[in-house]
Amino acid sequence: MADFHTLDLEIDNGLAVATFNRPDQMNTFNPAMIADLLALFDLTDADDAVRAVVITGSGRAFCAGADLGGGGDTFDYDKRGRADDIGGADRDGGGMVTLRIFRSLKPVIAASNGAAVGIGATMQLAMDWRMAAEDSRYGFVFSRRGVTPEACSGWFLPRLVGMPKALDWTYSGRVFGAAEALDAGLVQSLHPAADLLDAAKEKALEMTASSAPVSVALARQLMWQGQTMAHPMDMHRVDSRVFAARGRSADVREGVTAFREKREATYPDTVPEGLPDMDWAAEPRFK
Template identity: 40%
Template sequence: MTPSEPSPFSPPSSPGRSAGAVDSAAGAPPVDALDSLVLHATDNGVSWITLNRPDALNAVTWDQRERLIGLLADASADPGVRAVVITATGKGFCAGADLRGGPSSGERTGERVAGDVARMIRRGAQRFIAAVLDCEKPVIAAVNGTAAGIGAHLAFACDLVLAAESARFIEVFARRGLVPDGGGAYLLPRLIGPQRAKELMFFGDAVPAAEAERLGLVNRVVPDGELAKTAREWAERLAAGPTRALALTKQLVNASFESDRAAAFAAEATAQEITMSTADAQEGVAAFVERRSPTYRGR
């Protein structure tokens, strides 16, 4: 990380709310302001993406979602990026979508017509979550505080979830008279089963980090002060791994719930065929034979 880049877990040095942190009803912020609301830095092979609207508990606008989608696509295409961390500043990881409306949230400014909401969900929340699931690099969520609504689904879509002790997860949709969006009804049953998923979605109760870990929504809970350190350790360990093998492993696991045994076995065999041709696989085998630690280069 260069000296001019912001720390992944800290807001920019200028105090107070960024001039670009406008209410969504006021219109889209300019590009430089948007960059200050979604911080980005690449360090030691890790792409750090940090939501930075702490005064709004990091509720995301349409523009912020688009920036995250773009950064995740960039991570997939960049051979210098071998792992991704998504985190946030302040006391909230992500309080969900900014519902105040306006052009920057992707909502129509004229009269609503049939299909508008479905189109908005497909173009916004669902693309957002799909970008995480489809990222070709391992993605870690470092959940520093409240993750609600699509903010919870953003965390659950990540490959690994670290949570600070103060974090909590809330399926807020039923509280608002809504059904879950952003892939919630797809993600939760696969993580914790249909009965538990329905309990969380029907009641909308806050789930503390320790309970989330017990349910299987979180890989590990750490003290608040150790979240950044642990996230860095995990991310750098992933970044030092066999990148293509991890990408194919992610694809196999994500597809497993939609595959029958024959399809899953065929996909596994094909993935292994591809992996065996990589330089990292050759290095892994050579290191095993030579009784040394492998040095993977992501190729």
């Protein structure tokens, strides 16, 4: 188990529940959180016991944005010396986290328990399902801090809520309530705060408990990577090869047999060992 500093991790019943653990700082984002989140998804990808990942916060916030303890120099990498901490000069650490979530082999669910502002909102955009407490609040506040949207949100946010709403939120930088987030499609469901985490776990199990883990991992990549493709034929080339690879698998033999025998399937293939050799940036290659 990795040694995390900014989150607590519990793995049980096929679910990895990661809880940001700095409630006194409203779980604000810092280099340690970047490292922890990158390590978290490396761990969950490699652990066969994990079917899905739930991310939530402690206290009054999911994540209230960047740690502004550096004052006016917080976002000046030259003065703050953050470049070495986050993987290269001028590279956005939030974007590194979002891209790692984008590549996750397991479904990821956000259980937003309170304030989700700045990176606290944008890191959720690459997650597969976003749930929120009824009193939670969101804000893409970058223009009110003199910076710009980050964490690849210029790619994700318009795809999720449409361009007009994305522009409204990012131009104004206003903080808005969970009901507006739900209406716009930023979140999929609202829950009383006391019920949120249980509801997130229930949704994660609903998504994964009866499905072949390798098929879920591949479906996740097909859906997300498909957003980068210019033409349906590009997807056809990819999903034809993915489908053919799965068709030869032990999972398919078990899944079809279990269906015919009217019993629950027990899928033998595991993630990541059972995945075909994928190269999403080019034509896929399979072993």
